[in-house]
Amino acid sequence: MSTSTTDLTAPVADAFEDPAAEMNAAVERAARRERRMRVLMPVAALLSALALWEFLVWYNEVPHYLIPAPSLIAQTLVTDFGTLMTSMWFTVKLTLVSLLLAIVGGVALGMLFALSRTVEVSLFPFAVILQVTPVIAIAPLILIYVHDTFSALLICAWIVAFFPILSNTAIGLRSADHNLRDLFTLYRATPWQRLRYLLVPSALPYFMAALKIAGGLALIGAVVAEFVAGTAGQNTGLASRILESSFRQEIPRMFAALFLVSLLGVVIFLATSFLSKAVLGHWHESEIKREA
Amino acid sequence: MVSEATAQKAPAEDAPVLIRMDGASKQFANGTVAVRDMNLDIREGEFISFLGPSGCGKSTALKMIAGLLSISAGEITVNGHPPGKGREQDIGFVFQEATLMPWATVFDNVFLPLRMKGMKKKYARDEVEEALASVGLSSFSGAYPRQLSGGMKMRVSIARALVTKPKLLLMDEPFAALDEITRFKLNNDVLELWARHGLTVIFVTHSVFESVYLSNRVVVMAARPGRVSRVVDLPGGYPRTEHYRTTPEYAENCRIVSAALEETMDNVDIDH
Ligand SMILES: Nc1ncnc2c1ncn2[C@@H]1O[C@H](COP(=O)(O)OP(=O)(O)OP(=O)(O)O)[C@@H](O)[C@H]1O
Ligand SMILES: [Mg+2]
Numbered sequence: 001m002s003t004s005t006t007d008l009t010a011p012v013a014d015a016f017e018d019p020a021a022e023m024n025a026a027v028e029r030a031a032r033r034e035r036r037m038r039v040l041m042p043v044a045a046l047l048s049a050l051a052l053w054e055f056l057v058w059y060n061e062v063p064h065y066l067i068p069a070p071s072l073i074a075q076t077l078v079t080d081f082g083t084l085m086t087s088m089w090f091t092v093k094l095t096l097v098s099l100l101l102a103i104v105g106g107v108a109l110g111m112l113f114a115l116s117r118t119v120e121v122s123l124f125p126f127a128v129i130l131q132v133t134p135v136i137a138i139a140p141l142i143l144i145y146v147h148d149t150f151s152a153l154l155i156c157a158w159i160v161a162f163f164p165i166l167s168n169t170a171i172g173l174r175s176a177d178h179n180l181r182d183l184f185t186l187y188r189a190t191p192w193q194r195l196r197y198l199l200v201p202s203a204l205p206y207f208m209a210a211l212k213i214a215g216g217l218a219l220i221g222a223v224v225a226e227f228v229a230g231t232a233g234q235n236t237g238l239a240s241r242i243l244e245s246s247f248r249q250e251i252p253r254m255f256a257a258l259f260l261v262s263l264l265g266v267v268i269f270l271a272t273s274f275l276s277k278a279v280l281g282h283w284h285e286s287e288i289k290r291e292a
Numbered sequence: 293m294v295s296e297a298t299a300q301k302a303p304a305e306d307a308p309v310l311i312r313m314d315g316a317s318k319q320f321a322n323g324t325v326a327v328r329d330m331n332l333d334i335r336e337g338e339f340i341s342f343l344g345p346s347g348c349g350k351s352t353a354l355k356m357i358a359g360l361l362s363i364s365a366g367e368i369t370v371n372g373h374p375p376g377k378g379r380e381q382d383i384g385f386v387f388q389e390a391t392l393m394p395w396a397t398v399f400d401n402v403f404l405p406l407r408m409k410g411m412k413k414k415y416a417r418d419e420v421e422e423a424l425a426s427v428g429l430s431s432f433s434g435a436y437p438r439q440l441s442g443g444m445k446m447r448v449s450i451a452r453a454l455v456t457k458p459k460l461l462l463m464d465e466p467f468a469a470l471d472e473i474t475r476f477k478l479n480n481d482v483l484e485l486w487a488r489h490g491l492t493v494i495f496v497t498h499s500v501f502e503s504v505y506l507s508n509r510v511v512v513m514a515a516r517p518g519r520v521s522r523v524v525d526l527p528g529g530y531p532r533t534e535h536y537r538t539t540p541e542y543a544e545n546c547r548i549v550s551a552a553l554e555e556t557m558d559n560v561d562i563d564h
Pocket of ligand 2: 350351352464
């Protein structure tokens with residue numbers, strides 16, 4: 001009995017000769033598996049959905065002016081590459097410039113709000129009114145008053161993206177721990193030091209959350225505004241391509257433009273998420289991977 | 293270690309007064325009188341404890357001394373200046389929570405007071421490392437606060453308070469949230485730092501045992517309104533090591549301070 005026990009344990013003890021190395025290897029394997037999963041699973045899911053779509057269209061012989069197959073949409077993307085890219089570039093420009101202006105304006109005004117209660121109380125109603133009025137309802141007015149279409153569209157997209165940045169920056173700058181504030185007072189921090197080393201880092205998680213939202217909203221604002229302006233002619237964004245294709249019953253082209261709009265949205269989402277991780281990943285709870 | 297511990301002793305009776313509280317009072321905007329008519333002279337090199345029930349104004353008194361709260365009536369001078377007006381390295385403050393910046397490494401957290409003075413990182417390295425070494429955290433300078441245990445965070449906080457080599461160290465229930473083993477260890481660490489750097493320490497606590505173990509004078513405070521009810525002198529027992537906890541003198545001191553604290557509780561309605 002006793003001999004058989006030793007016989008059994010011998011190889012086990014061998015396998016765990018270096019428990020630390022064993023553990024490290026296991027942790028690393030788990031991490032690699034997790035990374036692979038995070039890329040592979042969504043890609044596989046998307047590809048199967050496309051395959052299913054292709055199959056159903058083919059199997060049911062759905063006509064392409066109702067629902068085009070993914071392969072036809074891809075083909076349209078290639079044949080209309082020139083016009084679609086011009087439109088895409090227009091929408092990208094519109095979205096990014098409006099987002100940039102929203103960041104500049106939102107952060108500047110948010111800082112002002114955080115500095116002065118009076119300013120906040122006086123100006124906040126305007127910000128709320130801008131936010132709660134649907135952009136689609138104001139857009140026609142803006143298009144009448146602003147003659148340059150790009151500027152008019154820019155204003156619409158900016159209105160939508162601006163508010164989350166403003167409100168989160170203001171809240172974030174106020175969110176600094178009060179004991180840390182006392183500490184900065186104790187060491188006689190200058191206003192600049194306080195801003196740089198306390199308020200900005202405290203506000204950063206709030207700002208990043210706002211940026212993720214505003215990125216998507218800027219695109220929505222750009223597309224919606226262009227839909228409203230659509231009849232005004234000369235503008236050439238992706239939304240106009242969708243409208244135009246719908247008038248001409250070119251459904252595959254419509255899907256192709258739609259695909260590019262989604263792609264743009266996904267890229268913006270990934271970019272802001274990546275940025276957030278890069279900036280907050282080393283310390284903030286929202287971006288730290290929890291140990292299981 | 294032993295030689296440093298033996299340097300512990302209560303300051304001489306005629307040591308110069310560092311902090312003078314002269315009828316100091318604090319009334320908050322909502323009408324609460326947090327501290328009423330507090331008179332106290334704290335001499336250089338003292339280790340003094342503020343002991344009292346919750347809400348008796350211990351933190352308020354400490355913050356007034358640090359210049360973080362205005363004084364409603366009376367006067368406080370620190371080193372001859374009104375609070376917060378002396379040289380900045382005069383005071384180190386340890387909050388009840390570790391109060392570290394979660395986005396900064398241990399090194400950068402401890403570096404903060406020097407950075408506020410306009411010092412460049414590369415010149416501050418020695419001082420920061422020395423402060424970290426004094427609390428036994430040299431090997432953690434690159435870690436982030438979330439990677440530390442509660443007791444380690446508290447020690448970072450103490451290192452930060454010491455990095456400017458202050459003469460005065462104010463500690464607001466620094467170890468209240470820690471387990472007893474860690475607390476005893478940090479108690480010894482603080483006593484050792486006090487002796488080694490010749491600090492004056494004001495230590496706020498709820499614990500009779502902690503106040504008796506650490507201080508040469510216990511200021512017992514009563515609530516509603518917050519005020520000093522008794523001051524108990526405890527000049528003996530040095531050097532205070534774990535052995536001191538087992539002596540009859542320590543037991544007797546605990547009994548005296550407990551009795552003084554109980555007196556203050558007599559006229560307190562608990563559910564305030
Ligand atoms: N900012 C404030 N505004 C109004 N009242 C306050 C404020 N801070 C403290 N107080 C009141 O002052 C009194 C003393 O508070 P303080 O924080 O000094 O008590 P404490 O002795 O430190 O208590 P604890 O041991 O619980 O920390 C309490 O009654 C409290 O309610
Ligand atoms: Mg307190």
